[in-house]
Amino acid sequence: MVTSSFVCNRRLGAGMTLTGAEIVVRCLQEEKVDYVFGYPGGSVLYLYDELFKQDRVRHVLVRHEQAAVHAADGYARVTARVGVALVTSGPGATNAVTGIATAYMDSIPLVVISGQVPTAAIGMDAFQEVDTVGITRPCVKHNFLVKDVRDLATTLKKAFLIASTGRPGPVLVDIPKDVTAQRCEFVYPKDISLRSYNPVIKGHSGQIRKALQLLHGARRPLIYFGGGVVLADAAEKLTKLTRLLNLPCAGTLMGLGSYPGTDRQFLGMLGMHGSYEANMAMHYCDVLLAVGARFDDRVIGNTAHFMQEPRKIIHVDIDPSSISKRVKVDVPIVGCVGDVLDDMISMLESGGSTGPGKDALDAWWRQIEEWRGRNCMSYKNSDEVIKPQYVIEKLWEVTGGDAFVATDVGQHQMWAAQYYKFDKPRRWATSGGLGTMGFGLPAAMGIQLAHPGKPVACITGEGSIQMCIQELSTCKQYRLPIKILSLNNRYLGMVRQWQQIFHGNRYSESYMDSLPDFAKLAEAYGHVGLQITKPGDVEGALREAFARKNDLVFLDFQIDQTENVFPMIQGGKGLNDMILSAEDL
Amino acid sequence: MRHVLSLLLENEAGALSRVSGLFSARGYNIESLTVAPTEDASLSRMTVVTNGSDEVIEQISKQLNKLIDVVKVVDVSEAPHIERELLLVKVRAVGKDREEMKRMTEIFRGRIVDVTDSSYVIELTGTQEKLDSFIGAIDSALILESVRSGICGIGRGERVLKL
């Protein structure tokens, strides 16, 4: 394979040639990548050799490639930077697919580098060959197969550009082994542009004016914000506009933290497990300003039912295909949330427009307060058995509402979203779109590495944690003092809840039998493990855990086995048809 | 509603599967799809014939535009345009059928491009309907084999799809 390695000749002076592997590492350095999460194998040996010879790009050795991608993803969610993962060909690449799809659904910027068999072996059913570009095509923003070392640097430059701009997303770069050994001159392009890729950033001013006119005439306005506000780092602007106009606002699971969760103007999370006041306001508002949210089915419930209520919809999104996809929109505004909100604020401040009339708005707020008076998030606490909601409330207290929180998927995820009131963006990492069990712990690793010394909690369930439990070993190796809160109900709780409500209490395969002693398991990995069975011990255990600044602590909370997540909108039902508690069933 | 979408895309390995994969993944219809490089070797031009409501067509064109390899998308069927398809059909041509096939080919302004003692290959271009009616007009028992190119479309007049 090295015969063709002198594609470009060594020239004196300027153009020193580098191998493909050296080029990859140099590109990562140019992009100021501080961590690469990965796992080695045959096709990436040259790359690992180059990583070994330098110390600017640090490599984190996970225990499964899925975790490498989730860790890069967690890192990206809290830093606004591109997360990077490195995997070998064949099984390394297929193991990474779940992580890539998770990032794709939530629009998280990643560059995933995969090894590939040598170019001459492609298509020969070579050892550890899979069509990685083909397999990942539907779950990446874009991908590349680099067949010529001379294309390597520009391809990586494009990958970082595509991943991090417009609607962010994962980009995969597949590199055959021989390409990493071949040599050529290294030039990292400063700027690069693609003729077929020009995301619209600035919103159309006529449309923005129309939007403000609608808001001016509104009697029951609502701001509906989503993950796009986090991705655009536009939380402050959203907060400013919301306060300027005294509007109520509500967020999606992905948007949490974009507007202070403890503020009066925040009505809570929307959707299936959202608050009563948020969903009622969404249903009955007359002007809806949607910013960086995609009208997901978990949020609007039954589309036909949602559309029965007359209302005008303004939709700000950087991706035109998000607009009018599920619901017809009256004022589409394609652009970056940050720029569009800026324009709205300056038009309002310069007197070009004003908000809704005070009387109408006061009446609307009275209606909202009445809905809020239902106190939909109340729950019956107990002295005997630990209630999961109580654990999250205490976590919020103990961490002063300022922890970084990663979750897995299930009931515990919803309780985390409902009871941990995020006041800041980029504190919350959860798999919303794909709903990937196993995401939590590796994501927490990426977060802890990004923010050493900061409190990081992983809220999980006894089912989910076992999908990536091997990462306890990675946590030991890199001394990651994550606090794992397992809300252990001995059930695949979210599945059990649906079986209880929709399948006549037949708990088919949702009981988690033969569970390990998690506290002991954590100890076996060299961490601290605590099992908590009494409500009275919850707060003490949390305080002890967070006081142990250098230890990973696994908190196994034995919670009420059959607690359900409320409020809840049943599939196919409308937003104004919520089950508020077990009594409504 | 039937629509004819024209695309300019990067002439890169995999660009075609990105487009066809998009249609299958999102459950959009493809009636026909043709693609070939253009006079600018870095670009391919594709014509996709699809059908769907206005909302679906709008989504299709947004989703196509979102693909990094897609440079431009237009719905040529939105305005006056020309559609052409090529048909090659091999027919049995013996006895009295030999004259009859020749006559039909002339009527439809086709050409016979291959001749043996017992068969012809007939070439015909035109709209989809014209090719359909030719197929309908000849004796189906005599068709040995046929192949159609799928539709190519181009706007009339000053409308140009170019970089």
Ligand SMILES: Cc1cc2nc3c(=O)[nH]c(=O)nc-3n(C[C@H](O)[C@H](O)[C@H](O)COP(=O)(O)OP(=O)(O)OC[C@H]3O[C@@H](n4cnc5c(N)ncnc54)[C@H](O)[C@@H]3O)c2cc1C
């Ligand atoms: C068990 C479970 C239960 C769930 N229950 C709920 C629930 O009750 N409520 C709920 O809300 N969700 C729930 N979800 C999550 C849900 O599935 C979706 O992931 C979520 O609602 C989508 O959030 P979003 O609309 O903010 O979109 P995101 O997926 O965050 O998408 C962001 C949008 O913003 C746009 N965007 C990105 N960057 C920018 C920018 N710079 N400028 C402008 N626009 C930009 C994107 O194009 C996209 O349209 C649940 C998930 C699970 C797993």
Ligand SMILES: Cc1ncc(C[n+]2csc(CCOP(=O)(O)OP(=O)(O)O)c2C)c(N)n1
């Ligand atoms: C990889 C994967 N497989 C299956 C599911 C379906 N699923 C959603 S929630 C859930 C149960 C999760 O159980 P647990 O982690 O114990 O959390 P709990 O709901 O009990 O809090 C399952 C199986 C999923 N989301 N992800």
Ligand SMILES: [Mg+2]
């Ligand atoms: Mg459970």
